[in-house]
Amino acid sequence: MHNASDMLIELGAIILALGILGRLAGRIGFSPIPLYLLAGLAFGKGGLIPLHASEEFVATGAEIGVVLLLLLLGLEYSASELVSNLKTQYPSGAVDFALNALPGAAAAFLLGWGPVAAVALAGVTWISSSGVIAKVLGDLGRLGNRETPLILGVLVLEDLSMAVYLPILSALLAGVSLAGGTLTLLISLGTVGIVLYVALRHGRLISRAVSSDNAEMLLLVVLGLTLLVAGVAQELQVSAAVGAFLVGIALSGEVAEGARSLLTPLRDLFAAVFFVFFGLSTIPADIPPVLVPALILAVVTTFTKIATGWYAARRAGIRSAGRWRAGGTLVARGEFSIVIAGLAVGTESRIGPLATAYVLILVILGPPAARWTEPIARRFPRRNRPPAAVAPAPAQAAPVAETVDTADAAPSTP
Template identity: 30%
Template sequence: MAEQSLVFSFFLIFTGAAVLATIALYTRQPLLVAYIVLGALLGPYGFAFIGDTKLLADISHIGIIFLLFLLGLDMQPSHLVQMLRKATLVAILSALIFMVIGYLVGIAFGFTQTEAIVMGVALMFSSTIIGIKLLPTTVLHHKHTGELVVGLLLLQDIIAIMVLLVLNNTGSEQNDPMMFVKTIIALPAIIVVAFLFVRYCLLPLIHHFDRFHEYIFLVAIGWCLGMAEIAQLAGLSAEIGAFIGGVAVATSPIAQYIATSLKPLRDFFLILFFFSIGASFNLALLGDILIPALVLAILVLALKPLVFRVLLRRISESKQLAWEVGFRLGQISEFSLLIAYLATSTALIGQEASHVIQATAILTFLLSTYVVIFNFPNPIAVSDKLRRD
């Protein structure tokens, strides 16, 4: 019965996505909008054709892992280190600015101090998925823009991991300060082990059996998910582990073949991810949280490009590049959703505050996608002039 239910769910999701995607393309709308709307329609708070979205959300998480792995395959380690060093101050200052903005809005709408702090923290980050999915491969390979976007997103992800550790500690009965120490030690250790393993084991195996494409495909998936699991066990995120796994292979000639072969698999899981976002939102609370969510979304969409533009100009980036990076990062993050879910499960915030964060995430995902696809080069642009794969 469980298998039939999962097959039926996949039938509804992908058939429905195909129909709505067709309508979206005819009406010149982003495909991401179709997936989120479909989730809201078919999920437990819509027509309830799919009652339990937890399994689908867990499965869809694999799409984020593959996305970061493929991103790592496109990044040369030397360029990455240089960019992280340059972007650190920008990432920290922008995070603090948006934490203050979110906190002040939370207080203004009568939320508790703790809820306002969590709302502020949720505004600190931009979406890795939106940022990378709308970034053309050509930009990543040939332009400074892609490296800068990736560097800022990675630094934000590291800050987000620390926040999630704090929330986990706050929610647990035993506070373990050593958890932070273990995490700080784990990151460089995993990087070193990953590069050594790739150099002395993985690449020799791939070179020896490079005639068997199926073998390379399997090894790539195993390496990606293995690194994700190791990172998660060490207190980091699965996404960070997958990214490290990708960067470790990036200098190999086989990297681009692996990237090409895994893209369809990534897209399959990302459709599930955006569907689960729409399906998990309780539409019954919309009336109570719409105004604060709209205010937060408008502030994020208006101020993130401006803040990043000012900060990036301070580190000698061009005006045009600074604006483009700001608009590409002009939303909140999937980490914001995780923070909302975790803070609710540990009773730090109520359902209303959690749904304000969720609604803000959905609104900024949708609206920032519109801004990017109609103004900057991206793989899903409706205009042929802007479409870059």
């Protein structure tokens, strides 16, 4: 049993190290997320300075960090915007599933792990990290970009799909009957449906009930409501992150603005703790044996995620630069992939280290991919476009175009 002083010393060291790493990342213009993960590896089991006294507290803080990340993400958009995104983005969601889940399933079969492990690894490679991407979008100042709603639309579809995927996976792993698995799935879908209905139909009433001129009261009520809904959602086999996101969607207007300003510092603190905890849960010695298949899978699904974002942005009529930014931003995997791997490790023990190495690669690669995909794409020559003369011209302008150079004709224009 560790005493309070040991826990305070360890927590102080962790938070101080995070502050120093955050400053370093700011100096070099880089996202601090990979540095937080490497710090977790250094403090974890098999690392340079293993932690013991504060491990349980850090685990709880990590869960709160994911919840706050998704809450703040939900506060950025109203319920009507969510519905609009879902209506317009479902083809992109289907492409996302096909391009990114199938490589994971194929890898499991090639490794001889069987169909249940294939379903699990498909989820690991399919789901982007909403938490990491939300942090990256904020760090890069892209929350107001035109492609950002499309990115969030894809992420929302992925997060909500977990309400269907996780109960199915749990039933397969447990070997339950078809009736038992169906009941779990119905409970999950019903919970999501109820929360969405309340957010859409009664969001204003919720905002009025939560609203307060006292910043302290607003902080306590919003934070308490979010944790309560997240906990209930988790208990009902729905992701706590999805529950937190839906709470953010339900709040609107001045309440959303006030909650955003109050909770942002807490979000940043606990999000950093989440990334450290991810590193803490990884044993460095387990990574080398699975590094090659993890690298291959990471390379393949990096390109498939970029293709997903590019396709989604192209459907919305966004120009080339925004398409590449959307694709690069979606590369990171994180919290959901780790949850899925944790569920499946009892059936196929090798999936844990592989998923950990895979996610570690992409959670480190994700922020640079978000920043550099578009500049790198600019270096490649574009295919020749059809000349402008192909477009139909007014009848009276045709003779002029044949005899007069456009540069000479410009001054004579009235």
